[in-house]
Amino acid sequence: MGKVYFIGAGPGDPELITVKGQRIIREAGLVLYAGSLVPKAVIAEASPNARIENSASMSLEETNSLMTEHAEKGEVVARVHTGDPSMYGAIQEQARLLKERSIEYEVIPGVTSACAAAAASSASFTVPGGTQTLILTRMEGRTPVPASESLEKLAAHGSAMAIYLSAGNPSRIQKELLAGGMSEDTPIIIGYRIGWPEEKSVETTLNKLAATAEENEFKRQTIFLILPGKNSDSESLLYDSGFSHMFRKGEDK
Numbered sequence: 001m002g003k004v005y006f007i008g009a010g011p012g013d014p015e016l017i018t019v020k021g022q023r024i025i026r027e028a029g030l031v032l033y034a035g036s037l038v039p040k041a042v043i044a045e046a047s048p049n050a051r052i053e054n055s056a057s058m059s060l061e062e063t064n065s066l067m068t069e070h071a072e073k074g075e076v077v078a079r080v081h082t083g084d085p086s087m088y089g090a091i092q093e094q095a096r097l098l099k100e101r102s103i104e105y106e107v108i109p110g111v112t113s114a115c116a117a118a119a120a121s122s123a124s125f126t127v128p129g130g131t132q133t134l135i136l137t138r139m140e141g142r143t144p145v146p147a148s149e150s151l152e153k154l155a156a157h158g159s160a161m162a163i164y165l166s167a168g169n170p171s172r173i174q175k176e177l178l179a180g181g182m183s184e185d186t187p188i189i190i191g192y193r194i195g196w197p198e199e200k201s202v203e204t205t206l207n208k209l210a211a212t213a214e215e216n217e218f219k220r221q222t223i224f225l226i227l228p229g230k231n232s233d234s235e236s237l238l239y240d241s242g243f244s245h246m247f248r249k250g251e252d253k
Contacts, residue, residue: 001071001072001074001102001103001104002029002070002071002072002073002074002075002076002077002103003071003076003077003103003104003105003106004067004071004077004079004098004103004104004105004106005021005024005028005076005077005078005079005105005106005107005108006079006081006085006089006091006094006095006105006106006107006108007021007024007025007078007079007080007081007085007108007110008021008081008082008083008084008085008086008089008107008108008109008110008111008112009021009033009038009042009080009081009082009083009110010042010082010083010110010111010116010195011082011083011111011112011113011116011117011194011195011196012037012038012039012042012082012193012194012195012196012199013116013195013196014039014041014042014044016110016111016116016195017042017110017111018108018109018110020108021080021108021110022045024076024078024108025042025043025045025046025078025080026045026046026047027047027076027078028046028047028050028075028076028077028078029047029049029050029051029070029073029075029076029077030050030051030052030053030066030067030070030075030076030077030078031043031046031050031051031052031053031078031080032053032055032063032066032067032077032078032079032080033052033053033054033055033078033079033080034054034055034056034080034081034082035054035055035056036056037081037082037221038080038081038082039196042080043078043080046078051070053066060093060094060097063079063094064094064097064098067079067094067098067103068097068098068101068103071098071103072101072103079091079094081110082110083110083111083112083113084109084110084111084112085107085108085109085110086107086109087112087136087164088138088164088165091107112136113162113164113191113194113195113223114134114136114162114164114223114225116191116194116195117162117189117191117194117201117223117225118189118225120191120194120199120201121189121191121201121203121225123189123225123227123230124227124229124230125160125162125225125227126160126229127229127230130228130229131158131159131160131228131229132159133157133159133160134159134160134161134162135154135157135159135160135161135162136161136162136164137149137151137154137161137162137163137164138163138164138165138166139151139163139165139166139169139172139173139176141165141166141168141169143165150176151163151173151176151177151180152176152177152179152180153180154180155176155177155178155179155180155181155182155226156180156181158181158182158228159228160225160226160227160228160229161224161225161226162223162224162225162226163223163224163225163226164223166224167213167218167219167220167221167222167224168219168220170209170210170213170214170218170224171210173209173210173224174206174207174209174210177206177209177226178206178207182206182226182228183206183228184205184206184207185205185206185207186205186206186226186227186228187203187205187227187228187230187231188203188204188205188206188208188209188212188224188225188226188227189201189202189203189204189224189225189227189230190202190204190209190212190213190216190218190222190223190224190225191222191223191224191225192216192218192221192222193221193222194223196221200216200218202216206226209224
């Protein structure tokens with residue numbers, strides 16, 4: 001019996017996939033990738049003998065049939081997802097079907113777009129003396145979101161946020177965050193197709209979030225970073241010479 005690997009391919013940049021993920025792609029007999037979100041460059045090192053299939057138009061039953069067929073032949077299967085499989089990756093239902101056939105599987109993490117977007121703008125979600133919390137979420141659309149996790153309720157925490165899969169209604173994002181008590185001048189970074197050749201990052205403030213998204217025509221593959229501590233000038237004590245820890249004693253020893 002072979003094995004299925006759910007691989008996080010990162011946000012699009014073929015150099016942002018893990019070494020392990022790339023190794024599995026090279027070894028796989030079947031490379032099944034989400035072609036609508038994963039560029040072909042990510043799977044360019046697949047074996048010339050591998051079967052390569054784009055799952056964009058496939059149903060769950062069709063992808064499972066392919067993975068099962070190759071795993072039961074004793075092959076390695078690379079199921080390549082965008083970002084990190086644990087974030088809106090839809091692997092739970094795929095794993096359930098594999099379990100039913102006693103097929104072994106493993107999840108290989110990837111760089112999620114929130115981290116890639118922050119890196120592209122040299123931004124930090126947490127700040128010394130400020131917010132120490134990051135909320136990863138999405139706005140309700142065709143996929144329901146629990147009422148307790150509405151943007152308005154989450155905004156009340158005043159912490160950093162990364163809002164996925166919500167570019168279709170930026171006005172509602174802005175409205176709910178303001179209703180939750182966030183300041184109009186809260187710094188925002190809007191990242192579009194981060195990791196792709198056409199990536200774009202735009203900095204704005206909460207009161208201009210919707211207008212900025214609409215002006216730039218960010219309608220899909222867009223993430224909103226809400227960064228209440230972005231303009232803070234406070235500094236971490238970690239590297240302060242007087243701050244002692246188990247590897248360095250303070251000056252007052």
